[in-house]
Amino acid sequence: MDVSFVKETTAPRRPLLYDDQRGLENLTREQLVTRLARASAAESIPMALSALTEYVGASLYLLVRYDLIQEQGLDFAVSSNWPFDMVRRIGQDLALAHVKSSEFERCLAFLQPRFALLPDEADLPEHLSRQYCSLTLNVGRTRLALLLLFPDDVVLSPERLRETGLLAGYCVSQSVSTRQRADREFELTERELECLYWIAEGKTSDEIAMILGISRNTINNYITSVMRKTATKTRSEAIAYAVRNNLV
Incomplete structure (x- = not known):
């Protein structure tokens, strides 16, 4: 994703980049592996992201899901x-940029560090740069972005930034995959999952009935059961739940 959508009154000062050969270590790879192992054992995304943030020399992290950015509230933020x-505030700008970018542009942005400025009205801690780095990554069919804030005049490593994005995707996948499989197997039947998939595709009950070869009333019963099990009140809420939990 191209994050150059942020209005800039002056040309942004790009963080300095450095070659890993020259050092400036924040967290060694050995230390990172140890921290990530602990995070994996605890199935804790925040623990993993905190380690990766320190590894790359950043101060703050924000992991978001693009497919939920336009939902109300802050459900698009996975961890921050x-x-x-x-x-x-940044959610509004991310939603606008996501809508304006093409699928091809989003694919090109995968794991490529992009830099943009926070809005002028954003209340930023004094020691941090207003410029942030965005890394787009995928976990299964879910597209996420890791946004990092750095101290002023920090020296960055392009290689470490890409490595951080890759490891962030791996850690998120590892921390949620077991729980999601268990939830799917325990809570929803295969037929309920099929109905959930098709309503997420925008199909009506009549259309789903024709696709699955069962009656409309039966389809509605399945959908009602899905909403009861997922504690949702509408089909839109059920779809949002399914997307958040990688059920569709």
Whole structure:
């Protein structure tokens, strides 16, 4: 994703980049592996992201899901230690950029560090740069972005940034995959999952009935059961739940 959508009154000062050969270590790879192993054992995404943030030399992290950015509230934020108001404000800009970019542009942005400025009205801690780095990554069929805030005049490693994005995707996948499989097997039947998939594709009950070869009333019963099990009140809420939990 091209994050150059942020309005810039002056040309942004790009963080300095450095070659790993020259050092400037923040967290060694050995230390990172140890921290990530602990995070994996605890199935904790925040623990993993905190380790990766320190590894790359950043101060704050924000992991978001693009497919939920336009939902109300802050459900698009998977994990973050950014100030609450800043997360809410940046969500509007991320949604706008996501809508404007093509699928081809989004694919080109995969694991490529992109730099943009926070909105002028964002209340930023004094020691941090207003410029942030965005890394787009995929976990299964879910597209996410890791946004990192750095101290002023930090020296960055392009290789470490890409490595951080790759490891972030791996850690998220590892921490949720077991729980999601268990939830899917325990809570929803295969037929309920089929109905959930088709309503997520925008199909009506009549269309789903024709696709699956069963009656419309039966389809509605399955959908009602899905909403009861997922504690949702509408089909839209059920779809949002399914997307958040990688059920469709």
